[in-house]
Amino acid sequence: MYFESVDALWHMAGHGPYVWSCYGLFIVLLAANVWHARSERKQALKQAQAFIRRNSNYQANTYVDAP
C-alpha cells in the first residue's frame, strides 16, 4: 500500500474528503443505475407472466363455457 496506515489512507494528507466523496458518488450513482435496470427487467418479467396467466384462463373459460 502507498499509505503507511489506514488512518493515512482515510485522511490523504488533507485531500481525504474530496477523494472519498468522489468515489462514493461514483459507486452510489452507478449502482443505482444497475439496480434500476434490474428492477425494470423484473417488472417486465412479471407483466409477461401475468399475460400468460390471463391468456390461459381465458382459453380455459371459453372451453368450459362452450356448449
Added chain:
Amino acid sequence: MAQFNWRMPRWFHQMGSPKWFYNFGGLLQPWFTLAAFLLLTCGMVWGLAFAPADYQQGNSFRIMYVHVPAAILSQSVFLSMAIAGAIGLIWKMKIAFMVARSCIAIGATFTLIALVTGAIWGKPTWGAYWVWDARLTSTLVLLFLYAGVMALNQAISERQIAGKATAILAIVGTINIPIIKYSVEWWNTLHQSSSFSLTDKPTMPSEMYLPLLLTVLGSYFLFGLVVLTRTRAQILQTQNGASWLMQHKDISGAK
C-alpha cells in the same frame, strides 16, 4: 447495367430481431456483470490505496480514476445513442430505438458524475469548484442535451415516434462532442489536456496509468450491462404475446 448489390452482413440484421437480441444479450449479461465488477473494484482499490501520489497535486489526483472514466463514457454513450438512433432511422429497426432509449439515463449519470467529481477536484487544485471554462461549459451543455433527450423520449407515448424524435435530437446533439473533445486545445483553459489516448504512449508511469485503464474498461462493461438489461426489459414489454417469448424459459417459470 451493373447493379449496386452490396448488402449489410447477416449479423447486422440478426441484431434487429428481438428474439436474437434477447437471447444473445442474456448470454452476455453475466459476463458483463463480472467484468464490470472486477475491473471497477480492482481499478478503484489500486487507484485509492496503491498508486503513488502525484508530485504536484498530491492525493487529490486519485479523483482522476473516477472522473476520467465518467467523462469518457459521458461522450461515448452519447455517440452510441446517436449511432443507435441513426440505425433505427435508416433501417427501421425497433431494437435500435430501444438501445438508444437505454443509453439516456446511464449517459446522463456519467455526465453528472464527471461534472460533480470535476468540481470537487477543482477545489483543492484550482481553488474553485466551478469556472466558466470551455471544457466545463460544454460538458454542462451535454448534461442539458441528455435532459432534453430524456424529456422528449418520455413526452411521446407512441414508442416508434418517440424513438425517431429522440434519434434526431441525439444526432444533432453530437455536434457538441468534438467541441468538448477539442475545447482544451481551441480555447485557453484551466483544464488539463487528455490523460490518455488510443494512439499515443501514456505520459504517466504505468502504476498510475494501469488503474485508470481498468476503471475505464470497467465503466464500458457497466454501460454495456445497463444497456443490455434495459433493452431486454423493453423487448419483454413490447413483445408481449409473441410465441417465442411466451415459451421462453425466463417466463414459463423454469429458472
